[in-house]
Amino acid sequence: MSSSHNSEGSRPFRAGERVLLVDEKDRRYLVKLRPGADFQTHSGVIDHDAVIGLEEGSTITARRKESTGRKVLAVRPTLSDLVVKMPRGAQVIYPKDLAAILLAADLFPGAKVLEAGVGSGALSMAALRAGCNVVGYELREDFAERARANVTDLLGEQSGYDVQIRDVYDGIDERGLDRVLLDLPEPWRAVPHVATALRPGGILLSYLPTINQTAELRRVLEEFPFALAETTEVLVRSWHVTRRSVRPDHRMVAHTGFLTTARRSTNAFGARADEEREDPGVANGLG
Ligand code: SAH
Numbered sequence: 001m002s003s004s005h006n007s008e009g010s011r012p013f014r015a016g017e018r019v020l021l022v023d024e025k026d027r028r029y030l031v032k033l034r035p036g037a038d039f040q041t042h043s044g045v046i047d048h049d050a051v052i053g054l055e056e057g058s059t060i061t062a063r064r065k066e067s068t069g070r071k072v073l074a075v076r077p078t079l080s081d082l083v084v085k086m087p088r089g090a091q092v093i094y095p096k097d098l099a100a101i102l103l104a105a106d107l108f109p110g111a112k113v114l115e116a117g118v119g120s121g122a123l124s125m126a127a128l129r130a131g132c133n134v135v136g137y138e139l140r141e142d143f144a145e146r147a148r149a150n151v152t153d154l155l156g157e158q159s160g161y162d163v164q165i166r167d168v169y170d171g172i173d174e175r176g177l178d179r180v181l182l183d184l185p186e187p188w189r190a191v192p193h194v195a196t197a198l199r200p201g202g203i204l205l206s207y208l209p210t211i212n213q214t215a216e217l218r219r220v221l222e223e224f225p226f227a228l229a230e231t232t233e234v235l236v237r238s239w240h241v242t243r244r245s246v247r248p249d250h251r252m253v254a255h256t257g258f259l260t261t262a263r264r265s266t267n268a269f270g271a272r273a274d275e276e277r278e279d280p281g282v283a284n285g286l287g
Contacts, residue, residue: 010055010056011056012052012053012054012055012056013033013051013052013053013054013055013056013074013076014033014052014053015033015034015035015048015052016032016033016034017032017033017076018030018031018032018033018076018077018082018154019031019033019051019074019075019076019077020074020075020076020077020081020085021039021041021046021051021060021072021073021074022072022073022075023041023042023043023062023070023071023072023073024043024070024071025042027041027042027043028081028085029041030077030081030082030085030086031046031048031051033048033051033052034048035048035049035052036048036049041062041072043062043069043070043071043072044061044062044063044064044069044070045062045063045064045069046060046062046063046072047063051074054074056074056075056076057073057074057075058073058074059071059072059073059074060072060074079095079098079125079126079129080095080098082125082154083095083098083122083125083126086120086121086122086150086153086154087120087146087149087150088119088120088122088146088150089119089120089140089142089143089146090117090119090120090143091119091120092119092120092122092123093122093123093126093183093207093256093257094122094253094256096234096236096253096256097207097234097256097257097259098122098123098126099234100232100234100259101123101126101181101205101207101259102126102130104205104230104232104259104261105179105181105203105205105261106179106203107126107127107130107131107132107179108130108131108132108178109130109131109132110131110132110133111130111131111132111133111178111179112132112133112135112174112176112177112178112179113127113132113133113134113135113177113178113179113180113181114134114135114136114137114172114174114177114179114180114181114197115127115134115135115136115137115180115181115182115183116136116137116138116168116180116181116182116183116184116190117136117137117138117139117140117143117168117183117184118136118137118138118143118144118147118163119138119143119147119183120143120146120147120150121146121147121148121150121151122150123181123183123207124136124147124151124161124163125150125151125154125155127181128151128155128158128160128161129155132160132179133160133161134160134161134162135162135163135164135174136161136162136163136164137163137164137166137167137168137172138163138164138165138166139165139166139167140165141165144163144164144165147163148161148163168182168184168190168193169186169189169190169193171193172190172193172194172196172197173197174197175196175197176197176199177197177198177199177202178198178199178202178203179198179202179203179204179205180194180197180198180202180203180204180205181205181206181207182194182204182205182206182207183206183207185213186213187206187208187213187217188216188217188219188220188221191204191217191220191221191223191224191226192224194264195224195225195226195264198264199264200264200265200266201263201264202263202264203261203262203263203264204221204226204261204262204263204264205259205260205261206259206260206261207257207258207259208257208258208260209255209256209257209258210258211258214231214258214260217260218231218260221260221262225264225265225266225267226262226263226264226265227262227263227265228261228262228263229260229261229262230260230261230262231258231259231260232258232259233255233256233257233258233259234256234259235252235254236252236253237249237252238252
């Protein structure tokens with residue numbers, strides 16, 4: 001069973017599981033605990049045996065030849081930690097976007113989800129953690145392998161995960177899908193297949209790096225039975241907080257990608273009617 005799906009209580013760290021070590025300068029290391037092994041950090045050497053048996057949230061003093069090392073905090077990694085630290089072939093979707101996708105695509109336990117392309121499996125992990133059953137289409141064998149390995153390694157054996165080597169532009173075999181998640185360069189080429197594979201009311205979600213691609217997707221969505229199309233981007237500003245100084249951090253990630261969602265309708269009323277719809281700001285009395 002995956003450690004990520006069960007409450008840990010205050011169970012101590014055991015050999016074979018992953019631990020996130022964080023030093024005083026917030027440098028983070030993801031380590032798989034093995035008896036007798038050691039791990040080199042900027043703060044000194046950590047013996048795995050010093051972590052095994054400890055309670056989560058403990059601090060360990062790193063070992064140094066000439067001086068005492070610094071303190072390092074040991075916690076179990078969150079899904080965000082895993083996504084940022086895991087080995088990747090393709091670019092992954094970052095935590096701020098994964099968080100938004102969970103609700104934008106309304107991912108729910110037991111949902112029948114098709115995902116293409118799978119890449120390194122970051123989005124797969126978020127969907128699986130939300131309880132979805134995921135069929136993945138991926139062009140490249142090496143990425144498919146990497147995604148399967150990342151998912152099993154980080155979430156444990158997943159029965160509801162099936163990655164197939166195939167091109168989603170050529171067609172989708174599944175029917176009655178609740179959700180389709182697309183992270184590939186030309187999602188509009190998949191739209192005709194998605195229109196058939198998605199059940200009415202189902203949600204298509206696409207993640208795209210440029211607005212040109214997004215505009216093309218929106219144009220093609222209007223030609224098929226989809227309604228309620230929406231495009232958003234997620235800007236997250238982190239803050240620097242100390243006793244003396246509380247302010248936004250100087251740097252933030254300015255751009256990753258645009259999220260577009262649309263719902264499968266039974267007829268193509270979408271486009272025209274949408275244009276005539278009231279501006280949501282006006283409808284909410286905010287206009
Ligand atoms: N969402 C993934 C990253 C996907 S990267 C994550 O979070 O980790 C985009 C992937 O789409 C690449 O692996 C690429 O090989 C795959 N891809 C591109 N075109 C495709 C197609 N037509 N069918 C299936 N997969 C495709």
